[in-house]
Amino acid sequence: MSEKIEFSLKVNGTDFSIACPPRKTLADALREDCRLTGTHVGCEHGVCGACTVVVDGRAVRACLMFAVQAQGSEVRTVEGLAQNDVLSPLQQAFIDNHALQCGFCTPGFLMLINGAFERDPDICEDELTELLSSNLCRCTGYRNIARAVLQVADKLKARSELAVGKPS
């Protein structure tokens, strides 16, 4: 169980050589082997969503996936959102709308919303509530997160852009 296997993980466009036991979760491998600690672990049973990352365009719980299963996939984490130190519109909207307090759940929410925007940027308020209820936040009461997302969604509609913070 603790024998290591070697494989490669592509995260935010960079290849990482990984040697870890097959039971290691994607969340732990991202944090420890790729040293990308922006992906947080909040419950390890797939409910809270703090560990949400985008794998091949879909938001997934990195605590419910083994690292080895992400072999050959494109993984995107919160660290990949800002480009050249410029925050993505969604990251900036989180700051502008006071959509975070302790910030522990924030990367998971950002990736959850990002995954949704990539699939359908034209999100309505009801869909948004359902989407946001995928993850837990204990500080904000969610209202400001929704405000931030709606602000970006409006801008996206206005500019007909398809994605937020997607590597160009």
Place this chain on the structure above:
Amino acid sequence: MKTDKEAMSRSSHSRQVRKSAYIGKSVPRLEDRPLVAGEGRFVGDMNLPHQLWARIVRSPHAAGRLLAVDTEAARTMPGIVAVWNSDDISDIPNIPFRATSIQGLGPYTQPILARDRVRYVGEPVAVVFADDPYLAEDAADAVFVDVDEDTKPILDARDEPGEFAPGASTEPVIINKGYGDVAKGFRTAHRIVELDLSVGRHSGIPMETRGALAEFDMVNEKLHLWGATKRPHWNRDRIAEMLDMSPAQVALHELHVGGGFGIRGELYPEDILVCVGAMRLRRPVKWIEDRREHMMAANHSREQHHLIRAAVDSDGHILAIDETLHHDQGAYVRTHGARVADMSIGLLLGPYAVPAYAARAHFRLTAKTPAATYRAPGRFEGSFVRERLMDAIAHELQLDPLELRRRNFIASSEMPYARNLSALETEVILDSGDYSGLLDKAKRFAGWEALKSEAAERRAKGKHVGVGLGYFVEKSGLGPSELVRMTVATDGSVEIVTGAASLGQGMETAIAQIAADTLGVDYSRCAVIHGDTDKIAFGWGAHASRVTVMTGEASRLAAEEVRIKALNMAAELLQCAPDGLFLDDGVVHHVESGASVSLAEVAKALEPASSQRGDRSPGLTAEAWFHNKHMNYPYGAHIALVCVDAETGHVKVERYFVSYDIGRAVNPSMIEGQILGGLSQGLGGALFEEFRYDDTGQPVSVTFADYLMVSAAEMPETAVQILQDAPSPLNPLGLKGSGEGGVTAAGATIATAIDDALQRPGLVRRLPVTPQYLLQRIAEYDAGQHDARQSDDLTGACE
């Protein structure tokens, strides 16, 4: 001569143009950028070379004699460095108290690993140290814990007390408080109203579980602990005592903290185990709690049973209140001692004048996870009880419930109002407040009459829609003291060092705003350093909604002193008198001549070797203390509109309004954020959250699938009204705290709104109002009514 009017217009003009006027502005937080970029540094993100991973082995039994903790098999597993049970750390004392003046609790303190007996499921019985966290967990599974379940666990604080240890009852203390002639009040009463009410077991549940990383620096013989928060200095001193070291040999360091809510940052067994591990194994030790552990090991809170009686006259004036509390402390007395039970009865009366009061709190141990504070401790529970009582009195006398409240409010002319009660080891003296005024404003803000009409109309169409109001008094600004050291660097940036802590609430921004506003600099050039015992000698941390008040005022005092020093030096640099100078946005201006010098240049002129310094003390720096013997008391009202699905028992909170008087708002956006976040926790406690146990004491709510927290789908549309009508007279800015007011009246408000929706006064008697509870209560209520309502009246969903 200038007229008053001219002087006023001039001064308001100068206020308008002052760039550094930050108090009262919703400026963006200084904390946010690294957190949204994934560059935060929580304790789980930090690693040290050659570190070990600790894993705690926990009791699977609720109560029993500990026969053996067999670590043999675990020791030989791969990657395992050590496995300890209580024999290995028998020299380490139990965890002491910090927050109680109540004596006699010593026998009930928790050992860092169970000795002789286990007392709750989740109690640490052994610790594994390994090279890798996965291997540590494997080995922990191999530790065999042999327990003789020789007693039946006590699982209800209302049961007859048992024996904790020979000669020590499971009721360590009964706390009595009160004043006035209660018996006379009841003797002369027009009516007596009695209620039996309960609140379930909840906890703060921060999204980041607990964690710790310790290293023993052998060169300097100094122990470092990262992951500390809330009370770093107190925790440092106690760790030093427990490990027989000097406080100077222990340093606690705060990193990013993923939420606190009262439960995080208290001294727990795991913190000590990590420290002892690092010292004895001579390698850094890291421990990160998993969620299941968190649910059974971190402090619980809230679970109380109240039997309350009120004597009232025919106009609805309260003559006396008699209250009996049974407080479910869980298995040990932790750092708070009996504080929550104590303040529950000390702060129960809220905004009302009560001529006579007698209360007793039965502080009792049970076979559950030990309890302590959770955001608005004692006030979430007490507000539920008190506001239920007010509604019951109003119903009994056929009075409007809001009018009844108004009749019993303490008048603003009576402030400051001494309660003749104590809480948190201070005298309760309500410092300021216009309770009646806020009630009017809250009603207008929410459109109370329109809400009532809407609910009535929808009820007439067969829906179960109701409106409720809960009134509350919070407390904030707990002393005794706070120290701030402020230094302007030679680039004009400002460092503010405080012994307060950050749990993610935004204190860096609030403190920077106060300091920048006072000093006259850009708030984003102020760095607030907190939670580090090596950076400042004293500190009282972050709890009890105290940081903006205590560190805020200390920062204002320090900034005032720095400003005076800066103007004095600048006067010489500009060859003028200091009183013609004006410091704003980091530049000292001479108002008449227009000459100016930057704060950076002033700081350079005050460098030790500067020829311009003269005989002034080197450095543009100051230290200031703020001491405060009394808490202050913000207050407010919650209003909710709910719709009940009578078939399923589901309660949908459709709209919510919070009006809150904070005295002086430093950052309205952050205050609104505190209230919204608090409200989501309050609604969780009102409707969903509960730690349940089966009858053998096994916890059945140890995942997020069982312990249900509010998600975006349950959070109602909410409007927050921040008022500044009653500044605190206890500090010059009039500050009060905002950390807890979003939680406090949520249970009370939801309960009364549900009663209204179902047109059954006094229906809700316990929180959380789960669908199962509500359906059962409706059946029980209707069975008890003489006018025998038809249960099949109750149909109608919300959609």
